[in-house]
Amino acid sequence: MPFEGFLPCGPTPRGQPIRHLYVHIPFCATICPYCAFHVHTGSASEMRVFLDALLREWEGVCRDYPVEAETLYLGGGTPSLLPLDAFLRLAEAIHPWEAREATLEANPRTVTPEKASAWCELGVGRVSLGVQSLDSTVLRTLGRRHTPEDVKRAVCTLRDAGCRNINVDLLFAVPGQSPASWHETLEGAIALGPEHISAYELTYEEDTPFFRARAAGIWHEDENRSIEMYRTAWRLLEDAGYRQYEISNYGRPGWASLHNQGYWKGNDYLGLGPGACSTVGLRRWQNRRQTDGYIAALLAGQDPPREQEPLSEELRQRERLLLGLRTSGGIPASWIGENSEDVCALTRQGLAELSDGTFRLTPEGRLLADGIAGLFI
Numbered sequence: 275m276p277f278e279g280f281l282p283c284g285p286t287p288r289g290q291p292i293r294h295l296y297v298h299i300p301f302c303a304t305i306c307p308y309c310a311f312h313v314h315t316g317s318a319s320e321m322r323v324f325l326d327a328l329l330r331e332w333e334g335v336c337r338d339y340p341v342e343a344e345t346l347y348l349g350g351g352t353p354s355l356l357p358l359d360a361f362l363r364l365a366e367a368i369h370p371w372e373a374r375e376a377t378l379e380a381n382p383r384t385v386t387p388e389k390a391s392a393w394c395e396l397g398v399g400r401v402s403l404g405v406q407s408l409d410s411t412v413l414r415t416l417g418r419r420h421t422p423e424d425v426k427r428a429v430c431t432l433r434d435a436g437c438r439n440i441n442v443d444l445l446f447a448v449p450g451q452s453p454a455s456w457h458e459t460l461e462g463a464i465a466l467g468p469e470h471i472s473a474y475e476l477t478y479e480e481d482t483p484f485f486r487a488r489a490a491g492i493w494h495e496d497e498n499r500s501i502e503m504y505r506t507a508w509r510l511l512e513d514a515g516y517r518q519y520e521i522s523n524y525g526r527p528g529w530a531s532l533h534n535q536g537y538w539k540g541n542d543y544l545g546l547g548p549g550a551c552s553t554v555g556l557r558r559w560q561n562r563r564q565t566d567g568y569i570a571a572l573l574a575g576q577d578p579p580r581e582q583e584p585l586s587e588e589l590r591q592r593e594r595l596l597l598g599l600r601t602s603g604g605i606p607a608s609w610i611g612e613n614s615e616d617v618c619a620l621t622r623q624g625l626a627e628l629s630d631g632t633f634r635l636t637p638e639g640r641l642l643a644d645g646i647a648g649l650f651i
């Protein structure tokens with residue numbers, strides 16, 4: 275269980291610089307009924323005050339840790355909502371804009387020619403668009419305000435501004451979404467020509483209107499339909515030249531997300547902003563999910579309220595195994611004993627492959643990744 279009171283500081287245990295930085299911007303134009311992230315609405319002036327606090331946290335982090343971010347991920351929330359002046363301040367303050375990969379999450383409706391040009395000029399090389407669906411009915415169910423036309427316009431605007439790396443986020447197993455609708459969304463997304471497509475299964479997170487609707491029996495999950503939709507995504511995307519390198523992530527060769535791969539390899543990372551999580555060595559902490567408290571503490575010269583979760587080498591190794599099994603890179607076979615009965619059975623059933631000392635699940639096996647991980651931890 276998380277507990278309070280410990281404030282992490284000092285260099286990383288191995289003295290290594292931290293290579294991955296996440297920045298949480300908690301503002302959204304409206305709140306989607308399935309979303310469980312720490313998000314809320316806010317005015318431009320509230321965003322500017324938030325940024326004052328965020329930059330204080332950044333200064334503190336730089337004092338405490340050697341940060342040489344190879345990857346930067348501006349997530350949320352909707353970072354593309356930030357007014358341009360606030361974005362400029364953020365860009366000037368956070369040096370890792372020269373990171374090998376800097377990603378910004380954007381809502382299609384917020385992409386304007388001015389913003390797109392500024393993002394690209396300031397080093398955002400990758401824009402992740404929260405598309406979710408190209409079916410207006412599904413978008414309405416999800417509470418999204420953008421339209422399929424907004425998505426096409428956003429992609430054109432980003433390309434015109436010089437953006438060479440676009441990700442499109444999609445959701446499947448949405449209530450009322452038919453297999454045909456999912457098929458058309460995938461084809462439409464491929465036709466947009468992004469470098470990367472993420473296809474996530476909708477999950478019913480606690481304390482969301484979707485969770486309550488399911489608990490009330492208004493909506494039902496259909497596991498078989500979800501599995502079919504996963505297989506449809508895999509087939510269409512692979513046929514179109516995208517490679518599944520994690521259960522929900524597909525990239526054209528050379529365009530896999532470096533930031534996410536850092537998480538899946540179990541690398542250390544730092545997170546800024548309310549609700550953001552950091553893991554350094556055997557220390558993991560999370561800023562409380564309260565923007566007001568976060569701002570008040572930082573502007574008063576204190577650290578933001580945080581909770582710490584104790585880690586052990588064993589736990590981190592278990593996480594690496596679990597995450598590695600979800601990826602096409604797999605895990606070293608030595609972690610699980612390559613001659614064990616379980617390994618032989620999984621390879622015989624076509625759920626896993628063993629080659630060159632690496633154990634990896636097949637696309638079918640990845641569907642069962644959590645259960646299979648349970649055999650080895």
Ligand code: SF4
Nearest residue numbers: 302305306309350351
């Ligand atoms: S736009 Fe994204 S982050 Fe914002 S409420 Fe919707 S799902 Fe959550």
